[in-house]
Amino acid sequence: MFGFSQFFASDAGAVFGAALAQNKTNFDLFTVGQNVVNGLRFGSIYALVAMGIVLIYKSSDVVNFGHGEMGMFCTFICFAVLGALLPARLSPSDPLPTQVELGSYLLALLVTLAFAALLGFVFERFLLRPLSKAPILSQVMVTIGAGILLYGFASLIWKSDQKVFPNPEIVDGPPILMIGSGIQVIPISREVVMALVIGGIASLVLFLFFKYTMVGTAIRAMALNPNAAKLMGVNVGFLTGLTWMIALGLAAIAGMLIAPKVSLSPTMMAGVAANAFAAAVLGGMNSLPGAIVGGLLIGIIDNLVGYYFLDAGLRGLSAFIIIVVVLTVRPNGLLGKTVRKKV
Amino acid sequence: MMGTTIKKAFGVLSLPYLRWPLLAVFLLTLPWTVLIFPWYNANNFTYNQLNLWLILSIVVIGLNLLTGLTGMISLGHSAIYAVGAYVAGWFLAVMQVPFPIAIIGAAIGGGIVGFILGLPALRLSGTYLAVATFGFAIGVPQFLAQSKDVARLYGDPDSATSKIGIVAVPKQTWLGFASGSDLGRYYMFLVVLAIMVVLAAGLWRSRTGRALRAVRDSETAAQAMGVSLSRYKVLAFTISGIYAGVAGALYSFQVGQLDPTDSQFAPVEAVIFLAAIILGGLGSISGAIVGSAALTLLPTAANSATRLIAETTGIRLENFEAIFYGVIIIACIFYMPNGLVGAFKSLYERLTTPKVIEVAADEEVLESNLAIPDDMLNEEHKGVQVN
Numbered sequence: 001m002f003g004f005s006q007f008f009a010s011d012a013g014a015v016f017g018a019a020l021a022q023n024k025t026n027f028d029l030f031t032v033g034q035n036v037v038n039g040l041r042f043g044s045i046y047a048l049v050a051m052g053i054v055l056i057y058k059s060s061d062v063v064n065f066g067h068g069e070m071g072m073f074c075t076f077i078c079f080a081v082l083g084a085l086l087p088a089r090l091s092p093s094d095p096l097p098t099q100v101e102l103g104s105y106l107l108a109l110l111v112t113l114a115f116a117a118l119l120g121f122v123f124e125r126f127l128l129r130p131l132s133k134a135p136i137l138s139q140v141m142v143t144i145g146a147g148i149l150l151y152g153f154a155s156l157i158w159k160s161d162q163k164v165f166p167n168p169e170i171v172d173g174p175p176i177l178m179i180g181s182g183i184q185v186i187p188i189s190r191e192v193v194m195a196l197v198i199g200g201i202a203s204l205v206l207f208l209f210f211k212y213t214m215v216g217t218a219i220r221a222m223a224l225n226p227n228a229a230k231l232m233g234v235n236v237g238f239l240t241g242l243t244w245m246i247a248l249g250l251a252a253i254a255g256m257l258i259a260p261k262v263s264l265s266p267t268m269m270a271g272v273a274a275n276a277f278a279a280a281v282l283g284g285m286n287s288l289p290g291a292i293v294g295g296l297l298i299g300i301i302d303n304l305v306g307y308y309f310l311d312a313g314l315r316g317l318s319a320f321i322i323i324v325v326v327l328t329v330r331p332n333g334l335l336g337k338t339v340r341k342k343v
Numbered sequence: 344m345m346g347t348t349i350k351k352a353f354g355v356l357s358l359p360y361l362r363w364p365l366l367a368v369f370l371l372t373l374p375w376t377v378l379i380f381p382w383y384n385a386n387n388f389t390y391n392q393l394n395l396w397l398i399l400s401i402v403v404i405g406l407n408l409l410t411g412l413t414g415m416i417s418l419g420h421s422a423i424y425a426v427g428a429y430v431a432g433w434f435l436a437v438m439q440v441p442f443p444i445a446i447i448g449a450a451i452g453g454g455i456v457g458f459i460l461g462l463p464a465l466r467l468s469g470t471y472l473a474v475a476t477f478g479f480a481i482g483v484p485q486f487l488a489q490s491k492d493v494a495r496l497y498g499d500p501d502s503a504t505s506k507i508g509i510v511a512v513p514k515q516t517w518l519g520f521a522s523g524s525d526l527g528r529y530y531m532f533l534v535v536l537a538i539m540v541v542l543a544a545g546l547w548r549s550r551t552g553r554a555l556r557a558v559r560d561s562e563t564a565a566q567a568m569g570v571s572l573s574r575y576k577v578l579a580f581t582i583s584g585i586y587a588g589v590a591g592a593l594y595s596f597q598v599g600q601l602d603p604t605d606s607q608f609a610p611v612e613a614v615i616f617l618a619a620i621i622l623g624g625l626g627s628i629s630g631a632i633v634g635s636a637a638l639t640l641l642p643t644a645a646n647s648a649t650r651l652i653a654e655t656t657g658i659r660l661e662n663f664e665a666i667f668y669g670v671i672i673i674a675c676i677f678y679m680p681n682g683l684v685g686a687f688k689s690l691y692e693r694l695t696t697p698k699v700i701e702v703a704a705d706e707e708v709l710e711s712n713l714a715i716p717d718d719m720l721n722e723e724h725k726g727v728q729v730n
Contacts, residue, residue: 063471065473130677134676136470140617144614146669151665152667155660160662274478324462
């Protein structure tokens with residue numbers, strides 16, 4: 001039903017690796033550097049998704065398995081808005097251009113974020129919260145069910161073929177930076193910079209929000225102890241909804257970043273979400289900095305493994321192996337805090 | 344009374360010595376009874392689906408041992424299922440042994456993979472564990488599709504241009520059980536399912552089963568009673584891995600050709616296993632079988648709905664079954680938390696329990712009954728009523 005393998009077939013690293021798969025001895029700075037740059041790009045997208053997963057886990061105590069599909073659906077909304085904003089096309093079924101003006105891109109981004117917030121709020125309020133006393137399986141399944149449902153709706157409305165998704169115009173152009181000399185140059189393309197910059201800005205904004213604003217402090221208090229926070233006058237219900245809104249906003253941004261690379265389709269986020277889950281667990285499910293570190297690490301390792309061990313077929317399994325190894329040493333992830341269970 | 348009528352109607356089923364023979368007759372004649380239904384041809388309903396139902400039932404019973412009995416969620420069972428299919432395929436295609444040995448081999452393979460998958464369970468619980476096992480479900484099909492070592496095992500190392508990992512599974516006849524025809528496979532799978540059900544029911548009631556339930560209800564209490572958490576958690580994963588492995592072997596007989604990109608091995612299949620548990624009823628063997636039946640019929644229903652819409656309106660809907668799955672999973676969680684079996688049980692109980700006779704009572708009578716007589720109270724408590 002979901003073409004998970006489709007995603008990996010179109011994944012940048014896999015394509016890149018396949019071209020050079022015959023020659024596995026080139027373990028030099030150039031090749032590794034290229035893979036690391038590529039990995040950082042995907043890694044910052046994984047980090048965006050993983051931060052959302054961590055936020056939701058901290059506020060609702062559930063892993064949102066529909067996170068990828070929710071982000072995918074928001075990206076489709078952005079696609080529809082961009083389509084409506086571009087009058088030059090002859091018919092609505094025409095593909096979008098590969099570049100759009102920054103203004104319309106930002107406008108579409110705003111609409112998408114508003115939709116993501118609405119989706120997050122509605123899902124949390126009407127589907128997840130009534131189940132807060134239900135067994136954990138029901139909570140997990142309702143997130144999965146919502147993901148499948150959104151996948152179905154996206155296929156129903158926009159069909160399941162692969163579509164061109166535009167970048168903003170400023171991303172067009174030669175690589176911003178060249179590292180190295182001669183033929184062995186690692187180009188740092190504008191797309192890579194955009195992914196890193198947006199990832200960085202999002203992390204910084206989240207950090208400032210949680211550290212210095214009243215609402216952010218209240219959310220932290222809520223994550224620490226919901227009952228105590230409630231007694232202190234924190235509106236726990238509303239803030240849980242707010243974290244969902246932020247989390248899905250991050251997923252929507254991640255979707256808009258990855259869509260130009262892997263083409264827009266209902267299966268687009270499946271692989272991204274899988275790696276983001278791995279990133280969240282790797283960093284520690286209750287740590288936002290952990291999600292960032294985990295995302296970047298998974299991005300880099302995934303690219304390197306995909307390149308050097310293509311024949312062994314370990315690309316997809318690498319995330320799982322990393323999780324198992326890391327959790328054996330550090331059960332709460334790299335940066336996670338120990339949670340003591342009370343009887 | 345209506346209740347007694349219903350009780351009489353179901354009375355035959357409540358006799359233990361009749362229930363099992365009736366069920367056996369029903370299952371043995373099922374391939375013929377479906378023939379007489381009008382939707383047999385109309386909906387493309389074939390023996391293939393009966394067989395897929397039996398296969399799905401085996402996995403779901405195994406997963407129910409893990410999720411329903413021990414309380415751990417695995418999203419990695421599609422991977423164990425795939426491994427079971429490939430191990431059985433290897434035994435049949437390369438080793439050319441009789442298929443019961445292939446099934447046993449797949450069971451051992453599934454058990455080993457289940458054991459490996461259970462190792463994270465020692466450190467993780469709840470949703471953490473689900474995430475870790477999910478990674479496994481995504482990785483294994485890709486591993487099978489890309490690994491040259493796997494291809495070499497099946498004697499096809501240089502298929503780099505075409506798809507790696509496609510294995511043809513030969514058909515066999517052994518002791519009158521023919522795996523060459525759908526009908527033959529139906530009875531073969533039925534025998535395997537019966538064995539697996541008996542084993543599961545035995546485990547459910549055994550000392551081990553009680554220990555697993557103790558782990559589910561409270562890990563701390565179980566530990567205090569001397570139940571080794573790590574041992575029983577890994578044991579539960581291993582046992583449910585054996586079930587998934589056996590089911591994978593049967594699937595390899597059913598399709599005759601294994602393909603790593605088969606949707607049956609995709610991670611979403613693991614979700615379908617869990618959905619079958621939810622739909623049938625958590626922690627019940629009959630629930631697993633009923634839920635599997637519902638989920639086997641679901642894609643068929645979705646496909647006929649898609650075809651009907653395409654014929655009448657000319658609009659071809661893509662992935663329409665996803666909406667079916669999503670709606671049914673969510674609706675089931677909200678409106679049928681105990682699954683189909685639980686819903687049937689509560690309906691049966693409601694219909695057969697005699698209604699409480701409502702006594703017309705006005706408020707004064709009630710109040711005088713509930714109020715504590717004033718002379719029994721201290722001065723300060725006078726006037727207080729018990730609600």
